[in-house]
Amino acid sequence: MRTPIVLLALLAVATSGGCGSADGDSGASTTTSASAASPGDALWGRTFVSTSVTGPAIPGGGPLEVAFPERNSIAMSAGCNRGVSSVDLADGIVRTGAIATTMMACPGELAGADKWMTDLFEARPTWELDGAILTLTAPGAAVTLTDKKTANPDRPVVGTTWVVDTLVTPQAVSTSAALEASAPTLTIDDAGQVTGSTGCNRFNGPATIAGDTITFGPLATTRMACPADGADVERSVLHVLDGPVTYEVDGPTMRLTKDDGTGLGLRGA
Numbered sequence: 001m002r003t004p005i006v007l008l009a010l011l012a013v014a015t016s017g018g019c020g021s022a023d024g025d026s027g028a029s030t031t032t033s034a035s036a037a038s039p040g041d042a043l044w045g046r047t048f049v050s051t052s053v054t055g056p057a058i059p060g061g062g063p064l065e066v067a068f069p070e071r072n073s074i075a076m077s078a079g080c081n082r083g084v085s086s087v088d089l090a091d092g093i094v095r096t097g098a099i100a101t102t103m104m105a106c107p108g109e110l111a112g113a114d115k116w117m118t119d120l121f122e123a124r125p126t127w128e129l130d131g132a133i134l135t136l137t138a139p140g141a142a143v144t145l146t147d148k149k150t151a152n153p154d155r156p157v158v159g160t161t162w163v164v165d166t167l168v169t170p171q172a173v174s175t176s177a178a179l180e181a182s183a184p185t186l187t188i189d190d191a192g193q194v195t196g197s198t199g200c201n202r203f204n205g206p207a208t209i210a211g212d213t214i215t216f217g218p219l220a221t222t223r224m225a226c227p228a229d230g231a232d233v234e235r236s237v238l239h240v241l242d243g244p245v246t247y248e249v250d251g252p253t254m255r256l257t258k259d260d261g262t263g264l265g266l267r268g269a
């Protein structure tokens with residue numbers, strides 16, 4: 001029987017953990033179910049990214065990312081939508097429950113990435129952990145993954161040249177030929193100044209980091225005329241880089257998000 005897949009437009013999955021208790025005389029101790037050792041204890045709280053695949057390749061190139069955010073919980077993505085589920089790792093087998101995924105359209109070769117991912121977990125692969133290396137093996141397929149902190153350590157916010165590769169709105173995360181061609185950049189230095197390019201014009205100004213917030217601006221920009229599609233990209237970039245944004249770094253990538261839901265996806269150069 002195929003594992004059911006639940007598609008959610010806005011993914012909201014709540015997990016809850018049970019706890020055990022025992023009564024007894026003073027001085028007696030009993031191990032509770034919440035603290036009992038499980039085969040997956042070495043995986044909880046870690047994220048792994050694929051470094052090699054034997055068998056059918058990941059459509060679009062992947063990589064496959066598998067996370068174990070908390071006990072008995074799994075999340076996965078093969079380059080397009082993200083899935084989450086409960087998981088049982090007993091006996092060296094990955095047994096997921098119903099997988100709930102986001103519902104982004106996956107362009108081009110990525111259109112097959114979600115099925116590749118769900119097929120892998122529906123096959124109930126075996127798992128083996130050797131330090132930072134996790135191996136998933138299913139009939140006709142094997143995936144070698146490396147702990148993300150080892151494979152892709154977080155880039156520092158300050159000193160890294162960040163290249164904008166996606167534009168974020170409350171409705172979608174998108175890219176375009178104009179964005180890829182213009183490749184806007186930004187770099188924050190130790191003095192709290194940001195410099196960069198909108199893909200058309202240059203800019204500079206203050207950038208103050210406090211906690212998980214960066215406050216940009218006011219920025220000074222050059223005033224070159226931009227082609228229509230380049231001007232659209234520039235407006236999107238400068239809108240986000242105007243005032244406070246929340247930032248999140250994940251390996252070589254960073255996401256900037258404003259309170260209005262707009263933002264930028266960036267990758268360290």
